[in-house]
Amino acid sequence: MTEQNSSGQVSGRAIPGKLKAALEYGPLLVFFAAFYLFKERAITVAGTEYSGFIVATAIFVPVLVAAMAVQYAITRHLSVMQIVTLVLVLAFGGLTVWLNDPTFFKMKPTLIYLLFAGALGVGLMRGKPWLQAVMGEVLPMTHEGWMILTRRFTALFLGLALANEIVWRTMSDEVWVNFKTFGLTAIMFIFIMTQSGVISRHGIDKDEDVGPN
Incomplete structure (x- = not known):
């Protein structure tokens, strides 16, 4: 049975309000927390030193992917804006970590x-x-x-x-x-x-x- 979610899109199931907020704002809050957790120290991986900002970015990208995957699994839908945002996060987040910049x-x-x-x-x-x-x-x-x-x-x-x-x-x-x-x-x-x-x-x-x- 199809329903309309809070964004108005027809989907298999609607996302409960609290879960929807967690999926939308959770990844950003994780990035914020990770930055402040690692901002005073660097992490060395395979001989390369990464600042707290880079570490926070490396954590944020998979968390965002997971959040959108959960949303899609529930609603069977992602908006164009969400897809564009996800692609750019993967591209620019990946470049940030890969180039350490x-x-x-x-x-x-x-x-x-x-x-x-x-x-x-x-x-x-x-x-x-x-x-x-x-x-x-x-x-x-x-x-x-x-x-x-x-x-x-x-x-x-x-x-x-x-x-x-x-x-x-x-x-x-x-x-x-x-x-x-x-x-x-x-x-x-x-x-x-x-x-x-x-x-x-x-x-x-x-x-x-x-x-x-």
Whole structure:
């Protein structure tokens, strides 16, 4: 029997709220904890010394893969954004560990946000709010409402990409880890909370016609 999960996707089973939160935020918290556990000491493997940042990255990548594997096993679905994020984490996390250089992992959020902003921007130029394809089932709105929200998310992603570049290029590993773990999450949460106005103005019943897709 199929159900809808909290992201609105049809799946074999829905993920309980607490488990969903653990799968989404757990890997990031593991990275945060691992960094602070190893930040004052280096780990030597096969004659190569790795800093706490590299060790935390090496722990984070398989934890994220495992979390997404659990989610897929339950729902039989991963969103496009999750797949893109997973591919980039594997690529940039792998390069960070292989080359023993934290730069690649720090650049990853910038590339992710630019890809999301670019994809949404292309949709906007075509008059198609592609954000609706991701969130439309749980947040029914008019076409105009989705265009407004998509423009705002595009601007947000561009701003986050710029902020990440500034932080990792000008500040310490510790500052970046805190910014990545709490800063970016807080900004996203606050942004979503501030969109209640457009959501309430353009919200519709699911049975109503929402206009062009």
